[in-house]
Amino acid sequence: HIIHWHEAGSDATADHFSWDILALAGSDQTDNPNYKAQNSGDAFGSPDGLVFDNNGILWVQTDVSSSTINQKAYQGMGNNQMLAVDPADGHFKRFLTGPNRSEITGIAFTPDNRTMFINIQHPGETDSGTTAPDEVLALSSWPDGPAAGRPRAATVVIQRLDGGVIGS
Known part of the structure; x- marks a missing residue:
């Protein structure tokens, strides 16, 4: 879930606060009300990284465990994502x-919001977290494709084709 806290008097040192729920993460493909998405837009699970950009857009990165992705509460959500x-x-x-089988993590922007940096962590991760040397491409060959060997973590740089502000 994503919870919005309101510190008393907009003071981060206040000793009390109120709160509301911005989103109840979950699948839109389940009948179980405990796992059902209750937000407007695309379904997601396990929100992890949260960052506001200079324009007030909230960026959410997910980290559903490789052992549960697309199963039970996470059915139909696909790979981890950024929203x-x-x-x-x-x-x-x-x-x-x-x-x-990767996690989207670590977001940063240039001051003008025209360039975004994100990290792809542990692509091809197995349920146990280890991969036999002869099976390194069993779950992913990102970013270089099958001829290049083991999946690798990477930092990705994102820019709009027109050079504009990301998210506008």
Whole structure:
């Protein structure tokens, strides 16, 4: 879930606060009310990285465990992803989807919001976290493809083709 805290008097040192729920993460392909998405827009699970950009857009990165991705509570969500949220209306929109069995993490922007940096962590991770040397391509060959060997973590640089502000 994503919870919005309101410190008393907008003071981060206040000793009390109120709160509301921005999103209840979950699948839109389940009948179980405990796992059902209750947000506007694309379904997601396990929100992990949260960053506001200079324009007030909330960027959400997910980290569903490789052992549970696309199963039970996470059925139908696909790979981990990054979403953009307009806090004014709470609508979640998928911005990118990560490679198989990876986590999207670590977001940073240039001051003008025209360049974004994100990290792809542990692509091709197995349920146990280890891969036999002769099976390194069993779950992913990102980013170089099958001829290049073991999947690798990477930092990805994102820019708009027109040079504009990301998220506008």
